[in-house]
Amino acid sequence: xxPVPRRFLLPCRYNTAMRHLTLxxxxxxxxxxxxxxxxLGVSPRTRxxxxxxxxxxxxxxxxxxxTAAFYAAGGAEEVVxxxxxxxxxxxxxxxxxxxxxxxxxxxxxxVRHSLRRLRADRLDAVLLHWPTRSVPLGExxxxxxxxxxxxxxxxxxxxxxxxxxxxxxxxxLPAGARLAFNQVPYSLENRRVERAVLPExxxxxHLVMAYSPLGHGRLGRGRSGAAxxxxxxARGVSPQxxxxxxxxxxxGVLAIPKALQPEHVxxxxxxxxxxxxxxxxxxxxxxxxxxxxxxxxxxxxxGAFFRLVLGAVRLRYGRGR
Numbered sequence: 001x002x003p004v005p006r007r008f009l010l011p012c013r014y015n016t017a018m019r020h021l022t023l024x025x026x027x028x029x030x031x032x033x034x035x036x037x038x039x040l041g042v043s044p045r046t047r048x049x050x051x052x053x054x055x056x057x058x059x060x061x062x063x064x065x066x067t068a069a070f071y072a073a074g075g076a077e078e079v080v081x082x083x084x085x086x087x088x089x090x091x092x093x094x095x096x097x098x099x100x101x102x103x104x105x106x107x108x109x110x111v112r113h114s115l116r117r118l119r120a121d122r123l124d125a126v127l128l129h130w131p132t133r134s135v136p137l138g139e140x141x142x143x144x145x146x147x148x149x150x151x152x153x154x155x156x157x158x159x160x161x162x163x164x165x166x167x168x169x170x171x172x173l174p175a176g177a178r179l180a181f182n183q184v185p186y187s188l189e190n191r192r193v194e195r196a197v198l199p200e201x202x203x204x205x206h207l208v209m210a211y212s213p214l215g216h217g218r219l220g221r222g223r224s225g226a227a228x229x230x231x232x233x234a235r236g237v238s239p240q241x242x243x244x245x246x247x248x249x250x251x252g253v254l255a256i257p258k259a260l261q262p263e264h265v266x267x268x269x270x271x272x273x274x275x276x277x278x279x280x281x282x283x284x285x286x287x288x289x290x291x292x293x294x295x296x297x298x299x300x301x302x303g304a305f306f307r308l309v310l311g312a313v314r315l316r317y318g319r320g321r
Contacts (some may be wrong), residue, residue: 018061018272021254023155023180024205030092032248033272034064036211036256041075042317046260047082053260054083058091060269066183066209066256068096068129069114070310073319077117085119093118094125094181094209096159097140099132100306107143111152125155127183131165134303138172145177157181157206163196170204179206186210186253188228188243188288189218195290202252210247213255219243227287231280237271244271246284 020029035057040050054065065084067076077095084091095118101110111126126147128140144156157180158169169179182201184193186208193208201208219225220239232242247255248271259265276284 018269019248019275021207021252023207024252025178026155026180028155030064030207030254031061031272032254033062033244033268034066034092034209034254034256035062035268036258037065037067037076037080038071038211038258039076040067040258041072041077041079047075047079050079050260051083053262053265054080055087056262056265057259057269058084058087060266061272062265062269063090064092064094064254064256066094066096066211067118068098069101069110070096070098070129070313073310073314073317074113074117075317075319077114081117081119088120092124093120094127095123096127096129096183098306098310099128099130099134100303100310102128102132102135102140102303104139104143104146107140108147111147115152122151123153125157125181126153127157127159127181130160130306131158132303132306134306136172137165137168138174141169141172141177141179142174145174148177155180157183159183159209160185161197163200166197166200166204166206179204181209182206183209183211183256185212186247186255187213187215187219188246188284189215189224191288191290198250198253206252208250208253210253210255213244213247213257214240215243224287227283231283235274235280237274238267241267241271241274242276242284244268245274245276246281248272248274249276249281 018031020031023030035054065080067080095114097107097110101107126144147153148156161182166182184197186193198208219228228239228242232239244255247253257268259268
């Protein structure tokens, strides 16, 4: 497949304060800051508040919501379903298939189960959650392409794929199909993907979804954290907002932070309209240098491992499909 020219990675116009990107080759506008859902749906006592946080985010322009069949054994998808029950047409809905369900029939069944939990009749995007060697990659992509042809999903992609796996995915695509996304861990303190994964995605015309974009609270440590705090204070924003704005400044990158408190939701959304100067970006790059190694830290890409993990999660939450 011919790479999509880089010019398609330029921001597109949209009627909101949140800046947007164009999904290459489609004209689809996506917010540079979306919403993640890892950790949602664990407790019935918090689900209503979690759904309200997502609805607030949508109202502020964070209309892309990312979830997964794996999260709380489907509990997170149920929270998302509650959140978007009457605003589905305003949301770009993304979920992921666990690798033990990567076979053709199992992948399509996983999508059907996700749609039931999401109370939706279609997905905007479906991703393979991790690479696996237990099922030929082409079989999974063929399942996704078939769902796309039938209007069940609009786009599809992958998650946690390094450059080697990205190239394998491109080679395994059915004729006429294309990957839209690669979702990877990416933050100021973890810029490993900039060595190979991000350039490869940009070359091929994939958008990169940055998960864990705030580094699990590690951004504020040491001299790097002090530099971030100083730069943020000079602009009158929080370090977290400045860190999200850094990711949003990268061509073809959108971030998917999770937030449950209304003030955090609003802060994340405001970061989507924060333009950093060239000098600010360079200062952050110097404070948080790219870590060594070009490969992503991956889970073991074998079917037995993924089946064991999924079984343990379902047992933990007392859930079947």
